[in-house]
Amino acid sequence: MAMFTSRIKGLDELAEKTFNPYSLVVIGGHPGAGKTTLAVSICADNMERGEKCLYISFQEDKDKLYSMMRNIGIDLEEYEDKGLFKYVRLPVTLKPSEVMQVINDLVVTEKPRMIVIDSVTPVLDSLLVEPKKRAMVQNYMYNLPKSINGVVILLAELPFGEENLRLGNIEFVADMLILLKYRLERGLLVREMEIKKARGSHLRLAKIPFAITSRGFRTFPAPTTQDIRVGGEGRYTLSFPVLRDYIGYVNKGETILVSCQPDARFLQSIYIVLDLVATNRLRGLFITYRYGAEEAKNLIKEALLALGVTGGEAEEFIRKYVEIRSINPSGTSMTELLAYETLMAEERKPDLVLFHGIDVFESIVDHKTYFSELLNELFTLKKMGIIVARYGNITSEEFYRRNASLSDIVVKGLFTDKCGGKTLGAPGMCFYLWRRGRKPIYVSEHEALAEDNLKALKMSIVKAIEDG
Numbered sequence: 203m204a205m206f207t208s209r210i211k212g213l214d215e216l217a218e219k220t221f222n223p224y225s226l227v228v229i230g231g232h233p234g235a236g237k238t239t240l241a242v243s244i245c246a247d248n249m250e251r252g253e254k255c256l257y258i259s260f261q262e263d264k265d266k267l268y269s270m271m272r273n274i275g276i277d278l279e280e281y282e283d284k285g286l287f288k289y290v291r292l293p294v295t296l297k298p299s300e301v302m303q304v305i306n307d308l309v310v311t312e313k314p315r316m317i318v319i320d321s322v323t324p325v326l327d328s329l330l331v332e333p334k335k336r337a338m339v340q341n342y343m344y345n346l347p348k349s350i351n352g353v354v355i356l357l358a359e360l361p362f363g364e365e366n367l368r369l370g371n372i373e374f375v376a377d378m379l380i381l382l383k384y385r386l387e388r389g390l391l392v393r394e395m396e397i398k399k400a401r402g403s404h405l406r407l408a409k410i411p412f413a414i415t416s417r418g419f420r421t422f423p424a425p426t427t428q429d430i431r432v433g434g435e436g437r438y439t440l441s442f443p444v445l446r447d448y449i450g451y452v453n454k455g456e457t458i459l460v461s462c463q464p465d466a467r468f469l470q471s472i473y474i475v476l477d478l479v480a481t482n483r484l485r486g487l488f489i490t491y492r493y494g495a496e497e498a499k500n501l502i503k504e505a506l507l508a509l510g511v512t513g514g515e516a517e518e519f520i521r522k523y524v525e526i527r528s529i530n531p532s533g534t535s536m537t538e539l540l541a542y543e544t545l546m547a548e549e550r551k552p553d554l555v556l557f558h559g560i561d562v563f564e565s566i567v568d569h570k571t572y573f574s575e576l577l578n579e580l581f582t583l584k585k586m587g588i589i590v591a592r593y594g595n596i597t598s599e600e601f602y603r604r605n606a607s608l609s610d611i612v613v614k615g616l617f618t619d620k621c622g623g624k625t626l627g628a629p630g631m632c633f634y635l636w637r638r639g640r641k642p643i644y645v646s647e648h649e650a651l652a653e654d655n656l657k658a659l660k661m662s663i664v665k666a667i668e669d670g
């Protein structure tokens with residue numbers, strides 16, 4: 203017998219056992235939380251496999267529903283033409299016995315394998331003072347999956363601030379209970395899916411952030427420990443002598459932290475990333491939290507010019523290898539930011555992502571929220587085999603240390619007159635370099651930016667331009 207799926211991450215692992223024929227699924231949620239979208243998405247996935255979906259609406263207007271779904275990439279008209287989707291609108295004023303009769307007739311004529319009732323709240327609410335009739339309707343819903351040999355999805359409204367769907371026994375007899383909720387984080391909206399119950403499955407992730415985008419309903423489950431592995435094998439080499447000699451190579455999925463003293467930011471600290479991109483012809487995605495995209499581009503250009511490449515070459519290099527995006531992190535919640543960045547990484551498929559200005563998070567997000575969301579993001583990118591380079595000022599020792607402990611390679615720059623015990627001829631930058639598994643070293647700016655070193659990087663850049 204065909205199983206039902208959802209193709210929705212986080213639900214799917216549970217779906218295997220829970221979405222089997224005869225399942226009663228309840229999707230409850232806040233107004234506008236995404237109940238309709240989720241139910242139709244589940245239908246769409248199974249309609250793709252030839253299963254028919256009957257959608258009974260007390261609420262959603264047909265035109266509105268079709269156009270809303272078209273906006274997220276689901277063409278209900280096409281399914282309808284193929285005989286896989288049937289929309290039926292029922293007036294809220296219908297008596298419960300009439301509702302059951304209509305559904306029974308439709309089951310016979312349409313032979314659906316999935317039924318969505320959007321929503322059951324008005325029908326059940328109309329029976330609040332008639333407990334016997336209410337129990338009868340509940341019992342009817344409970345038996346419906348068996349009579350269609352398929353899945354029944356009941357949508358239910360959850361008023362803000364309440365946990366109870368007021369569905370009586372249905373909540374107890376349902377095989378799966380999903381709540382879609384809104385939460386405010388720094389005054390910004392976060393959507394969360396709570397899986398309250400999934401019969402026959404072991405619940406690992408009970409709370410999953412999700413987003414509704416033009417490509418549909420998408421969840422962002424935190425990677426579980428068995429998920430945490432590097433996507434793909436391979437290592438990238440470096441051309442810049444100091445980096446090549448000490449760091450040697452960078453593996454796919456590794457994290458690099460580059461931190462400078464906030465009042466001694468050093469333009470050339472971008473060289474490690476430019477080197478990786480140029481030497482290995484990587485596709486780089488640069489996300490800046492502090493500058494506009496144009497401003498960031500000018501900074502990269504400046505760093506390239508300092509190597510002795512021409513303005514035209516610098517432009518060409520950026521055009522071929524680097525995509526720059528600017529995000530204002532105080533305009534988004536961490537959850538949404540993570541969702542947005544994950545989607546962008548999936549879409550652009552970069553080999554390396556640079557995050558610039560990570561120190562802003564120290565001021566706007568509490569540490570716990572930040573680091574737990576950050577861990578999820580790093581795991582997700584690692585799984586995709588993407589190198590992550592994180593740039594930020596050392597705004598506090600603690601923030602720096604926490605970030606360093608999540609990194610495989612650290613470059614830390616301070617302005618000083620002593621570097622690794624040696625007194626510098628003139629005050630300058632001193633870099634502390636560390637690679638996992640090695641003893642750290644100190645390199646002064648004078649050593650690092652020696653003529654020959656710059657030449658080697660310039661050559662790599664010029665070659666990348668010619669090749670690209």
Ligand SMILES: Nc1ncnc2c1ncn2[C@@H]1O[C@H](COP(=O)(O)OP(=O)(O)OP(=O)(O)O)[C@@H](O)[C@H]1O
Nearest residue numbers: 232233234235236237238239240273274414415416
């Ligand atoms: N293309 C889109 N891109 C981003 N968000 C979208 C898109 N289409 C819809 N949404 C969002 O989806 C939400 C609507 O979801 P949906 O209608 O499924 O919720 P619902 O829980 O069924 O709502 P209601 O309680 O009104 O029935 C809206 O909040 C809207 O912001």
Ligand SMILES: [Mg+2]
Nearest residue numbers: 237238262320
């Ligand atoms: Mg709805």
